[in-house]
Amino acid sequence: MASLVIAEHENGTLKDATAKTVTAAAQVSTPVHVLVAGLECSGAAKYAAKLAGVEKVLVADDGRYANMLAEAMEGLILSLAPGYDAILAPATTNGKNYLPRVAAKLDVPQVSEILKVVSPDTFERPIYAGNAIATVQAPDGKKVITVRTTAFKAAEAAGSAQIQNIDGAADPGLSQFVGEELSKSERPELTSAKIIISGGRGMQSGENFKLLEQLADKLRAAVGASRAAVDAGFVPNDYQVGQTGKVVAPELYIAIGISGAIQHLAGMKDSKVIVAINKDDDAPIFQIADYGLVADLFQAIPELQAELTKVGY
């Protein structure tokens, strides 16, 4: 029949997570339609219309969807569900929030965070913090799927789909947006950055994270952190890379003062190149790092700054 991808977007721009989910959707059921729900989201809809493989973009431009609250999204997606045999969302905090409601109402099991589409009803997904990979087959009927976006390539901007405005569904009025505190940063986002520099408990304080930020600015990298660093209050929660934080797979991941707890490794071990700097020669992070440096980070970071300058950064 067709698959429906729920778009992730912000301030009129489509997030990369959407383009990656489109790639997964095209392997499950074609054609692919994209739902862009939000307020003043026509800009994002235009981006979505360009993605290769997308046949149609549905736009629900309505204040009810301004913050993609789960209760309102449930009704909207359910109103469209009869036309699709697969519904997919990126496994972002948004997708994880609203999609299980849809699955429950459709009385189908959700397949969470797929890494691979083996066949249109069979998927690989991580369990036990990525320490095991399960291949699961969904039953007949609608497929409801969240997609681990680091595992799929983004669909290219090569298409020109039709854009269609749709009406929203009734809002149950159960919840209300109060406010948000978003981290403001000129640096790239963790989930789409090519280079990530992460700090752990070894950084010792939030103040010391400035050292990593300077390094990140040199390399146009994003800054991440281990759970230990977030729990210690060095940096906010949205910096956290790991099983329960963000899952990332950049070209280069530089772990500084991170010992390498399995929960952290689960969030970054698919990075192309991993560099670890740690003073403990036995730190588990070295068992998965391509390149290691056993050194005191407070000595190594200034040296790294200097060496990067030498090679033109």
Add this chain to the structure above:
Amino acid sequence: MKVIVPVKRVIDFNVKVRVKTDGSGVDLANVKMSMNPFDEIAVEEAVRLKEKGTVTEIIAVSIGPQQAGETIRTALAIGADRGILVKADGPIEPLAVAKILKGICEAEQPGLVILGKQAIDDDSNQTGQMLAALLGWPQGTFAHKLEMKDGRADVEREIDGGLQTVEVKLPAVITTDLRLNEPRYASLPNIMKAKKKPVAEKTPADYGVDVTPRLKVLKVVEPAKRQGGVKFKTVGELVRKLKEIGAI
């Protein structure tokens, strides 16, 4: 106000899991089992609400084998008042769990259900949201802070970009994130007291729920392993290597 806290018995988070060589799953024989860490945070939050006087009774629910009764005892030792053990063997999917919990909520009429955002075994992150949908309730997922008001709750949530606050009408489902609180250790006297607290035993059939899994697990394998690589002595060598391979 009553609170229901569902707690799951899972492999202890410190245990390194081993995939069975026949690809049928993860080896659970003779492995230490504990309460799902996110559920521990849920129990703690409920107990704090009771200490503040917002909550009058905390009911811990577990769905699983007879040993899941131990997980309920852990919740009772932290401060839950009574337990409900729904006995079922084998893996039970989030949707089936949500359906059983719906039945319990209809019988108990709680003002809140607080549970972990995900279990660290199947990492599904579905049960709370599914329960909320089946009941037609709002949800505050990935809670970082919970503030109770008259008939409502403000939930500060951990989201990809930072923090978001939503107001939900009660009754509601709350799922916990890591930094909602730090669970206390149960004291020895409380562990002793917990042994005397009542735990009712039920079956999925009591709630009219079929728990047969609907996703078929075809195989479970270990992920591709990464190999440790080269260790350098100086920062200069490291930077030259990164430059050489085009990583920077």
